[in-house]
Amino acid sequence: MAPRTRWLATAAAASLLAVPAPALAAATAAAEPVAQAVTQHQAENASISRGLVESNHAGYTGGGFVNYDNAAGSYVEFTVTAATAGPATLTLRYANGSTADRPLAITVNGTAAAGALPFTATGAWSTWATRTTPVTLAAGANRIRATATTAAGGPNLDRLDVETGTAQAGRPADVNGQLRVCGTKLCNQYGKPIQLRGMSTHGIQWYSQCVKPASLDALANDWGADVLRISMYVQEGGYETDPRRFTDLVHGYIEEATRRGLYALVDWHQLDPGDPNANIALARTFFTEIASRHKNKTNIIYDIANEPNNVSWAGIKSYAEQMIPVIRAQDPDGVVFVGTHGWGSLGISDGRSEQDIVSNPINATNFMYTFHFYAASHQDEYFAALSRAAARLPIFVTEFGTQTYTGDGGNDFAYSQKYLDFLAANKIGWTNWNFSDDFRSGAVFKEGTCAGSNFTGTGVLKPAGVWVRDRMRTPDDFPTS
Template identity: 30%
Template sequence: MNIWKSLLAVCLLTAMFGCGAGTSKKANQEGTAKQLPRLCVTGTQLVNEQGDTVVLKGVSYGWHQFWPRFYNASTVAYLSEDWGAEVLRASMGVDLDSACYVYKPEFGIKCVTTVVDAAIENNVYAIIDWHSHNLRQEEAKEFFAQMAARYKGVPNVIYEVFNEPVEDSWEQVKAYSVEIIKTIRAIEPEAVILVGCPHWDQDIHLAADDPITGYNNIMYTVHFYANTHGQWLRDRTDYALSKGLPIFISECAGMEASGDGAVNKEEWQNWLDWMQQRSISWVAWSVSDKNETCSMLLPSASSDGNWADQDMKEWGRIVRNELKRQ
């Protein structure tokens, strides 16, 4: 369509100052939600249409196949209105368990689109997260083509093409990511795309030394768990920033990388201060009720939100309080 060609040209020509406004359309066709600013990447920063730096803070849902009960419009409304989440991450489990995407794709798509549609309705951003630790290029291309077609032109939507590579080299992850970016860009020319890096999203220095070229509005993800990942990972990420790599913390928490153990409040605060100083967006893990520290909720928590203090674990209360301080 000519309008999209025009909007892409505007975004490219004005990258120093922001991005084109674009025209939003609602997936649920009700037409009642306000339009959020379209986001672009300028240098290492996420910016709005006026070129102002944008820092998004929010929460990630847990793997959809294990906690589908929270993937509904009511929790989205509650997290955005009561907690103050500005971005919600729909973590579609790709290849673990019999209910994962590769075995039940319709179920995965239903969970993800329910959260994304509700995020649009509630005027917050949504990350569509291909939550996998393995390369599955053909399945990912098919999925993201569907998502890009469904949400083309909707400024709320951010695409995360590979949650956490583990054993794959950066060369492999880069080649995969380029193929998925091509797939999305053939349909959606402007949306922000998040790219993972090896070793559970900690080897960001490898991406910094050999970044993806030829595409705009690309950011790279770093994941941290504060009681495992300390100053060394902040230093490594500072190196990436110094090389001009835009960073988005699409998953983080305050305990050990296992998701368990005590919350290291001092180190969590060090990370908060570091992210604030560098205007880096972050998403905390996770809206789920597993018997582990990083799951924010207890089994007593309602499937629909409106959680009392006694329904939340310490980590859930910490994240909620931090988001409400905005």
Template identity: 55%
Template sequence: MATVLGLFAVNTARGEAIGAAAGARTPVGTYGKVRVCGTQLCSAAGKPVQLRGMSTHGTQWYPHCLVNRAMDAFAYDWKASVLRISTYAREGGYEKNPKKFTDLASQLVDRASARGMYVIVDWHTLNPGDPNADIANAKAFFKEIAKRHKRKSNVLYEIANEPNHVNWSTIKSYAEKVIPVIRALDRDSVILVPTPGWSTLGLADGSNEQAIVDDPVRATNIMYTFHFYAPKAGEPFLKALDRASSRLPVFVTEWGTTSWTGYGNDFPMSQRYTDLMKKKKIGWTNWSISDNAREFSVFNKGVCSGRTFAGTRVLKPAGAWVRNQIRG
């Protein structure tokens, strides 16, 4: 890890210079500080915008996929407008070394910011399904991230990843405890609230968005998250996203062309989703920036140990397909 962190430090000035040179041509330079207006994410001028980009995999496993050349590729070759940084609460992540993973997330925020991209700071809870199990660490993490980045205009906060086997009232209670920690330092950045059933608006556990519509989180400038993996998220999930996004501000912070296991691309269904999200200006980040053997890893296996990240030759079929969706 020391070598990887060194790479971040060595090129800081270069990254900041690139970002400054890009000026208003960058997404942040174009849209300014985004905010929620009605059911939409809007620019500083109040115009609905759609952010499209990528999610990292766990930063404890793939920091070598997030070096400067990789970030250049996403910003300038892929033309991504947003990067989601996934800091795992457990699984060898934050819980194991809070300072190390807070510093790494913070450095990645700076790295993306220098290139004019928006950033979603994701507290990647998964096991156990109740985010309250890690609420003390969540508060500490977001307090430090907000303290360091509260003056930036491009940071969004995703306060938990995929609650599961818990109901909406449990998630809402968690959100209303964590949001004030961020708001005490950063008063007006967008905060992303997870939804039941692995952030499927409840579809994966047999419910739907109605519980959220009937009893929304008591906070302003927030959105609700939706996740899908195309082969397993068929017509009912697509219709739920369409229906819910007309009643709630929704951001799709994680999705894949494959099953959640990482295999079996379904490009036709993925296209139906990306068409809907484009039509309704629903922002999204695709899973994931990594180079393992699974098909949802955008890079071919071993690419992140090399020096070339741009272009399509380094990409798996899913990576090339998603790159086209972002650019298009």
């Protein structure tokens, strides 16, 4: 595909506001949920080891909060009663007025449930945020302990909310579980080919305000999405400017997707420079941490090269064969996606073809190649290449639009439908660009929508948003036998 000027947003076109990983809110399930219950447990009423109950910072609930001692091993332990054994979601409300992460290890009845869960800076001790993690509870009393893992101790802890009965009928990640590549298809835990459909965020350095509980609730429940692509640019004001901040944002978005039963597609959005090898040291650091922290989840997919360009297929292959083992060392089961040459066009935009890949495939397993198209620009030649490649290679469309390759201009819904019909018939998954209120026609929300809290229905959507939402609302059958 041609070079992508659309991604180089300016401050005039997009908000540069840095926001913490979004707080959690209870989802309203589109499918019929299992009966749910939420209980609140105030930290000041829990068992405390090396910490004090205080009330000198505004915004807490109950009678105060726990200020951990600055010591590794300090902890707060809650006693939580569950009517039946099963899955639950823990949400811890906290404040961290320091500049450093103050991670907590979470155990349930003495067994590790989440190691070094991040509790990143909230900006002030009176600014409260939440962190979530899924656990499994036993019937009856459960001891849930949050233990500081560093010498700085834990954050100020206000309370623990426990939501039981959180498994919901039909949620994509609950039904399909750990994915794997079987032949040319993406298969679920039952070995059955499936098609995942969802949305890609815009660059989170510009549009993080569009990725928040209300919008993600709408995506999961009103739109019926299966997957959230988390688009983290490397350059253009992204990861390289503040690796800690952007890694923590991605951690938070993974937790948000997990809470809603969505797959989290972690996108290393390299674009300029187009050779992914230029960023390989940064990629190693980033994916090592992401895979290490989330390796026990079954809903993580790793997209290690967004749109390689002005680089040979041999160069991309070399990069992939170095990066896939980095992820495998932490998460042996994780599916990996690899971008193809020519801006994800299987080489067509570089004057090449998918034959480069067929003749020289990546030496690895459990991975897929990615393809991008913008229907108003990429028609017969690109469609033919995808058709040929899909018969021989495992393909996932990690980015497409109904407009031109700039992400703007008129929508070609007819040719878009031609693509989507082919993808459905061949069980090829897709994520649409983009889940924001950017001024371009490819952004699904009308300008200004992300400042509010209403993301459901069609009234907040541009024509492209109405079109893609409608096509997401008829789910794959997700076979289990």
